[in-house]
Amino acid sequence: MSTNFDQAAISPPDWIxxxxxxxxxxxxxxxxxxxxxxxxxxxxxxxxxxxxxxAEVLSFRPRTPGRPKSEER
Structure with a gap:
């Protein structure tokens, strides 16, 4: 997903x-x-x-692999 940003909002250390x-x-x-x-x-x-x-790279959490657990009845 690409986004257009104002040049002032882009700080080099924030983007890698x-x-x-x-x-x-x-x-x-x-x-x-x-x-x-x-x-x-x-x-x-x-x-x-x-x-x-x-920041997103550092905070990214991969999804748990496999099927979602079914709810217990």
Missing amino acids: SQAQAARLRGVSRQAISKLVRQGRLQSLVIGGHTLVSR
């Missing part, structure tokens, strides 16, 4: 490359790219480069 995000999380750049495409990480494109929010 997908490669930097991957290193922070210990995953591949492709995994970060997939999260961006799914809209699970906020991103913006500047000069053809996709940047992601450092």
